Amino acid sequence: MVKFLGRRLAASAFMIAIAATIVFFSVHLLPGDPVLILLGEQGAADAEVVARLRAQLNLDAPLYQQYLDWLGGLFSGDLGKSLQTGLPVAEEVLRRIPRSLELIVAGLAFAILLGIPMGVVAARRRAAPAGLAVSAVAVAGFSAPVFVTGILLVIVFSLWLGILPSSGYVAFGADPLGHLAAGLMPALTIGINFMGVVTRMTRASLTEVLRRDFVRAARARGLSHRAAIRRHALPNALVPVVAILGVRAGNLLGGTVIIESLFDWPGLSSLLVSACFARDYPMIQGALLAIFVLFAFISLVADLIQSFIDPRMRTGR
Amino acid sequence: MRKRFAIATMAAMAVFAAPVAGWSAETPERGGTLRYGTVTEVSSLDPHIYVGSAWKVLMEALYSTLVGFNQEAELVPELAESWEQPDAGSVVFTLRKGVTFHDGTPLTAADVKFSLERIQNPDTGATLRPNLEGATITVVDDRTIKIEKPQPDATLMSVLALPEASIVSRQWMGGNPNVKAQANGSGPFMLEDYEPAVKATLVRNPDYFVEGQPYLDGVDFRMIKNHDARVNALRTGAVDMIDFVPWKDIDALGRVSGLVVESAGGAFMNLWFNATKAPFDDPRVRKAFAFAIDREAISKAAFFGHGTPLYGPPTTPDSPYFQEDLAETFRFDPEKARALLAESGHPNGMNVELGVYQGLAIYTTTAQIIQANLKEVGIEANIKLLEWANVVENKNSGNYDVLVYGVSVKLPDPDAYSYYFGAESTYWAKPIGFRDAQLEELLAKGRALTDEAERVAVYRQVEERLLEISPWVFINWREQAQAYRKNVRGYKQLGGALSESSPGIALPQLWIQ
Numbered sequence: 001m002v003k004f005l006g007r008r009l010a011a012s013a014f015m016i017a018i019a020a021t022i023v024f025f026s027v028h029l030l031p032g033d034p035v036l037i038l039l040g041e042q043g044a045a046d047a048e049v050v051a052r053l054r055a056q057l058n059l060d061a062p063l064y065q066q067y068l069d070w071l072g073g074l075f076s077g078d079l080g081k082s083l084q085t086g087l088p089v090a091e092e093v094l095r096r097i098p099r100s101l102e103l104i105v106a107g108l109a110f111a112i113l114l115g116i117p118m119g120v121v122a123a124r125r126r127a128a129p130a131g132l133a134v135s136a137v138a139v140a141g142f143s144a145p146v147f148v149t150g151i152l153l154v155i156v157f158s159l160w161l162g163i164l165p166s167s168g169y170v171a172f173g174a175d176p177l178g179h180l181a182a183g184l185m186p187a188l189t190i191g192i193n194f195m196g197v198v199t200r201m202t203r204a205s206l207t208e209v210l211r212r213d214f215v216r217a218a219r220a221r222g223l224s225h226r227a228a229i230r231r232h233a234l235p236n237a238l239v240p241v242v243a244i245l246g247v248r249a250g251n252l253l254g255g256t257v258i259i260e261s262l263f264d265w266p267g268l269s270s271l272l273v274s275a276c277f278a279r280d281y282p283m284i285q286g287a288l289l290a291i292f293v294l295f296a297f298i299s300l301v302a303d304l305i306q307s308f309i310d311p312r313m314r315t316g317r
Numbered sequence: 318m319r320k321r322f323a324i325a326t327m328a329a330m331a332v333f334a335a336p337v338a339g340w341s342a343e344t345p346e347r348g349g350t351l352r353y354g355t356v357t358e359v360s361s362l363d364p365h366i367y368v369g370s371a372w373k374v375l376m377e378a379l380y381s382t383l384v385g386f387n388q389e390a391e392l393v394p395e396l397a398e399s400w401e402q403p404d405a406g407s408v409v410f411t412l413r414k415g416v417t418f419h420d421g422t423p424l425t426a427a428d429v430k431f432s433l434e435r436i437q438n439p440d441t442g443a444t445l446r447p448n449l450e451g452a453t454i455t456v457v458d459d460r461t462i463k464i465e466k467p468q469p470d471a472t473l474m475s476v477l478a479l480p481e482a483s484i485v486s487r488q489w490m491g492g493n494p495n496v497k498a499q500a501n502g503s504g505p506f507m508l509e510d511y512e513p514a515v516k517a518t519l520v521r522n523p524d525y526f527v528e529g530q531p532y533l534d535g536v537d538f539r540m541i542k543n544h545d546a547r548v549n550a551l552r553t554g555a556v557d558m559i560d561f562v563p564w565k566d567i568d569a570l571g572r573v574s575g576l577v578v579e580s581a582g583g584a585f586m587n588l589w590f591n592a593t594k595a596p597f598d599d600p601r602v603r604k605a606f607a608f609a610i611d612r613e614a615i616s617k618a619a620f621f622g623h624g625t626p627l628y629g630p631p632t633t634p635d636s637p638y639f640q641e642d643l644a645e646t647f648r649f650d651p652e653k654a655r656a657l658l659a660e661s662g663h664p665n666g667m668n669v670e671l672g673v674y675q676g677l678a679i680y681t682t683t684a685q686i687i688q689a690n691l692k693e694v695g696i697e698a699n700i701k702l703l704e705w706a707n708v709v710e711n712k713n714s715g716n717y718d719v720l721v722y723g724v725s726v727k728l729p730d731p732d733a734y735s736y737y738f739g740a741e742s743t744y745w746a747k748p749i750g751f752r753d754a755q756l757e758e759l760l761a762k763g764r765a766l767t768d769e770a771e772r773v774a775v776y777r778q779v780e781e782r783l784l785e786i787s788p789w790v791f792i793n794w795r796e797q798a799q800a801y802r803k804n805v806r807g808y809k810q811l812g813g814a815l816s817e818s819s820p821g822i823a824l825p826q827l828w829i830q
Contacts, residue, residue, distance in 0.1 A: 032706030039442045040367045041709060046743050049439045049446065056440065084360040085513040086497040092513070151545070158553050166549040168539065169515070261543045264550070266515040274358060274514055279706055 008303060012296035016289070020074075023288045024067055027281050034083050034279035035059065057083055059281075070285065079289070080282035084275075089286035092271065097290060099169065100267035103183060103259070104252045107190030108245065115195040116241070119202020120229065123210065123237075126203075134199065142196025150189040150262045157185060167264035186263040190252065194245075201244050206237040239310050246302025250295040254288070343806065349829035350535040351805065353820070354547045356561035358514035358540045361497040364483035365436050365443035370560060370817040371538065373480050377821025378519055378536060379419075380483030380502030381526075383410055383429065384474060386822055388809045390729070392474055396424065396484060396503065396526075405469030405767055408477075412460040416526045418486045419500075419507045426462040430454045431487035433464070447742070448476045469765040471772070472732045479728075480818060505531040505825040515540055525825070532807075532828035551576065551800055557829070558801035558808075560820065564621045564679060570800045579808065580623060583797030583816030584725040585631045586615075586683060588790040591717055593749050601661035603787040606719075607647040609654035609694045610687055612793050619682035623796040630780040631726075631791055633812070637769065638731050638776050646784050647791075654694040666695025670718040672711060675702035683792065684721050715748040723795060729814040731776045735760045738788060745789075756782050804830040 035054050039046075054060045058069070073080055079089035118134045125131035141149075158166035164185055170178040209215065210233055218228040253268060260270040268287060275283035357369030364380050367373070385395040394400075397410035416424040433454045436443040455463040466473060476482060489501045500508040503526065506519035517538040521531055539556060541547040544563040548570065550556045562570060562578060571578040588606055590597040597603060612626030629644035658666065669691075673684040681702070688698045698719075703711065711717045727733045736742050739760060740752035759782060763775040797816050801808060807826045811819045 032704065032710055036709045036713060037706055038361075038366070040444060041712075041744070046439070046446065049442045052440050053442050082513075084497075086361075086495045087513065095512075154549060158549060162553065165555055166553045167541065167543075167546040168550065168555060262546060264539075264541045264543060264546045266512070271514075274360075277705060278360070 004307065005304075008300055012300060016292045016296055019292050020285070020289050021067075024070060024285055025063070027279075027284050028063055028066075030276075030279060032279050034281060037278050038083060070282075074289075079286040082275075082283045083280045084278050084283065089282050092283065093268070093286050093290045096266065096268045096271045096287075097294070099265065100253060100256065100260075100269065101294075103187050103190055103256065103265065103267065104249055106183065106187035107194055107252075108249055110188065110191030111194030111198045112245075114191075115198025116202050116238070118195070118199040119241075120206060120234065122199060122203040123206035124229070126207065135203065138196040138199035138203075140196070141192045142194075142200065144193075145258075146189050146193055147258050147262055149192050150185070150259060153185045153188060154262075167262070169265050182263075183265075186256075186259050186265050189259050189263075190256065194248065197244065197248060198241060201241045202237060205240050206233060209233045209237040212236075235309050239306050242302055242305050242309065246299050249302075250298045253291045253294050253298075343830075345532045345807065345826070345828040346830065347532050347828070348534050350537055351533050351558060351827060351829065352537045352539065352556040354539050354541045354550050354556040354559040356540075356542060356544070356547065358542050359517065359538075360513045362500050362508070362511065362517075363496045364485060364500075364502070365432075365441055365445070365481060367444040367481055371540065373817045374560075374821040374824070375517060375519075375538065376480035376483055377504065377818060378506040378824050379500045379504045379508055380480065380485070381416075381504050382478055382480065382482050382484065384478045386478055386729070386811075386815055386818070388811070388822060388826070390811050390815055392478060395478075396429070405471070405765065406467065406473075407463065407465040408473060409457070409461065409463045412462070413526055414460070416503050417524055418489065418503050419522060420486070420489060422486055422488055424484065424486070424503050425459045426456040427459075428487045429462045429484055430456050431490065432484045433482070435485065435490070436482065444481045445476060445479065447736075448472070469767075471764055471767055472728055472730045475729050475814075480821060506536055509535075527825060530825040532826065533824075536824065548800075551802070554802070557805050558799065558820075560797075560799050562798035562800045564619070564623050564796075567621065567623050567796070567798050575803050576800055577803055577805075577808075578798050578800045579810035580796040580798035581810045581812035581816060581819075582625065582633065582794035583812060584723050584795045585627055586624070586679075586721065586723050586792040586795055588687070588792065589712075589717075589720040589722045589745060590788060590790075591715060591719070591749050592751050592788045594718075596661070596663060596667055597718065599661045600786045601657045602663065602667075603790065604647075605654040605657035605661070605694065606691070606696075607654075607787055607790040608650045608657065609690050609696070610647075610790065610792060611649050611690050613649070614690075615683050615686050616793050618686060619679045620793070620795065623798070624679075624793040625796075626793050627791040629791070630783055631724075631794075632731070632780065633794075638773055640777050640780060643777075643780055643784060651690075651694050658695060663695075666697065668697045668699070670701050671698040671721065672701045672703055672708065672717045672719065673721040674705060674708050676705060679795070680721055680723070687721070712745070713743070713748050715750070725817065726814040731772070731779070732760070732764050733814070734776075734779055734783070735764065738783070751788060753782070753786060753788075756786070806830050 035050050038053065039049065070080060081087065082089055082092060118138060122131045122134040154166050157164040165182050168182055170182045172179040215228055215233050218232045254272050255269065256267060257269040257273050260267045272287040275287060355371035357371035359368060359372050359375060361368055362375065364376050381396050383395060383397040384392055387393045396412055396416060398413045400408050400410045402408050412426060418424055433449060435441050436445050437449050451467045453465045457463055483502060486501055498511060505522055505525045507522050509520045510518035519536040521534050525531060541550055547559050548566050551559045567578055567580060570576055590603050592598060616622060616624040616626055628648055629646045632639045671684055671688060674680045684700050688700055691698045712720065727736050736744055738746055738756060740746050740757060759775060759779045763772055763779060766772045766775060799810055799820065806828050808823045
């Protein structure tokens with residue numbers, strides 16, 4: 001187990017280092033100049049001013065030098081300062097991470113709690129009305145674009161019923177209930193989409209596993225159909241489900257742009273998008289680095305869960 | 318819906334304000350917090366670098382200027398209680414007594430000198446640096462400051478009244494604070510909490526120099542970039558007021574009971590030509606574009622009727638500088654456009670690249686209609702969608718054929734034309750090397766005059782020359798709307814150069830019923 005973990009950690013670190021390097025050089029190759037954006041359309045046109053600001057921000061140094069500086073800072077935990085705000089990148093990224101994670105975790109929990117039982121029902125009663133209904137809900141859930149789901153929720157719960165705020169973020173410390181109310185709809189939007197995926201994966205995977213010999217053997221040993229599913233079929237069927245959840249959750253770190261925009265939720269995705277439009281290099285690098293690290297962490301957790309469910313994963317056999 | 322179309326007159330703004338409709342003389346109540354949803358994600362609070370409309374409002378709230386504008390768009394004293402103009406190029410200001418910054422230190426002439434010199438310093442990257450170039454700032458005594466420009470400059474007072482000319486504390490700045498994230502002004506509100514691009518929390522400044530103001534206890538700025546989210550936040554009562562009402566929602570929100578929408582022309586849309594590069598270096602080609610565009614269709618489709626066509630120069634009917642005959646110059650006339658093209662040696666039309674900002678539907682829809690209009694007269698336009706960063710880069714490097722460009726009125730004075738078209742202005746002319754001697758001469762003449770009647774005559778010639786050479790094609794006024802709940806009192810939307818500042822100008826006198 002320890003060996004497995006060590007191997008995975010080393011691989012993750014290597015992957016992050018490569019990705020961070022690619023990001024550093026590719027953001028600098030983007031057309032568009034952060035200095036011009038900083039100065040605004042009026043100030044940006046004065047070549048002397050532009051040159052001076054570029055020097056102040058150390059953007060006139062050769063790219064490899066900037067890379068080495070950035071790398072040097074990285075080892076001491078310094079991600080640099082935002083070109084836009086002059087504030088430390090690490091501070092801003094750390095402020096945003098929990099906001100994104102809580103939406104993802106809540107959405108994930110919703111998706112698992114509803115999606116797996118629904119998937120089981122759909123697999124067991126594929127041709128029955130219950131199974132078809134569940135499948136229909138699942139397909140609607142993951143095929144509806146998130147902005148459609150989100151807007152529908154806003155219309156129903158905010159504009160009609162008036163029970164949930166239509167958008168905005170409230171700090172937990174300032175108002176715990178307000179915080180939960182504000183986060184409910186964005187989390188649900190993620191969850192509904194996720195739930196569809198979980199249901200479909202569970203259904204497909206379970207249907208396949210149910211045909212395997214070991215399930216039949218379990219039934220032959222006198223286990224009830226229900227018990228055979230719970231103890232034998234489902235754990236096996238969940239391995240690919242966990243894998244897909246890990247990848248999807250990782251994607252969401254920087255991929256909830258639409259949801260964050262729609263609900264005016266200041267998370268990691270909106271930070272990254274704003275930074276990209278402003279060509280705020282240190283911020284883009286910092287936000288992406290955070291996403292890589294979290295992504296690596298999530299896939300590690302997903303692997304651990306899978307190896308817990310399926311011991312073959314640990315030994316690589 | 319209380320709508321006044323007191324637009325934009327970059328010219329007359331300061332001089333002739335439209336009368337206020339329905340502005341009641343109720344007694345303001347004190348207290349309450351205004352929750353304001355803004356489109357701009359303000360990422361920097363540096364008081365000398367403009368970053369968007371909500372920034373202007375924040376600066377008006379946190380900082381003060383020597384002079385300012387009131388809700389009638391008149392120039393009024395702010396930090397300066399009085400001033401004299403010994404000649405057309407200089408002003409001597411006498412400062413109010415007893416003004417302090419939010420940190421309690423007194424505001425003196427030395428702070429004014431420091432602030433204006435900070436604007437002049439190229440290291441700052443200040444928005445108004447070109448306007449104050451060459452000015453000498455002298456501290457006469459603690460309460461007296463003299464500003465001299467090398468040439469007469471009729472725009473100086475208006476420039477000093479803009480929030481971009483805010484006065485900062487010399488002592489505070491000496492401590493090297495991060496002015497992008499902190500603030501220490503002498504305005505009606507103090508910064509309590511700020512998260513870049515997300516929110517700003519302001520509380521009343523108990524020592525504000527205007528007795529009894531502000532009425533509000535505080536202002537919560539929530540930066541809500543998503544248009545639907547911003548509108549919904551107002552509809553559901555999560556905020557009291559929003560800016561930049563999407564054009565599609567102006568009429569709809571106006572019909573919601575309990576809400577008020579106020580709009581005025583704040584900017585104008587244009588085609589910018591690379592006027593030194595063939596074939597756009599020929600005025601006949603540019604004028605062909607001007608006649609080819611169906612501005613009525615653009616107003617309807619892109620602005621939902623809130624974009625008055627602009628057939629002449631960007632001066633509004635309520636301005637003393639308005640010339641009725643010029644305002645009809647480029648009525649839709651595809652025949653004339655084809656004739657001009659033929660005359661300029663392009664009887665078979667041409668291919669052009671039409672650069673357009675991709676972030677707002679008003680831009681992309683405008684571009685699509687123009688594309689269809691141009692096709693009618695034989696011009697094949699390829700629309701090139703650009704991110705804002707690329708628009709700015711292309712503009713500053715002069716790397717474009719034709720750009721669809723929205724221009725907010727830069728100054729409440731017709732000298733704004735110098736900013737747009739002056740050969741030394743890096744805004745548009747300089748990057749492409751455009752220079753028109755006749756225009757330059759007229760603009761210099763106008764700037765040096767103080768008598769309004771004489772100025773009107775000069776700026777008529779300026780506008781005639783502009784239409785004759787048409788370096789830009791003016792398309793339409795862009796109404797900017799604010800929407801707020803009926804219990805928010807004391808607001809007034811101004812047009813033109815004061816459009817974006819309107820909420821900031823109103824803030825000390827806003828109150829909640």
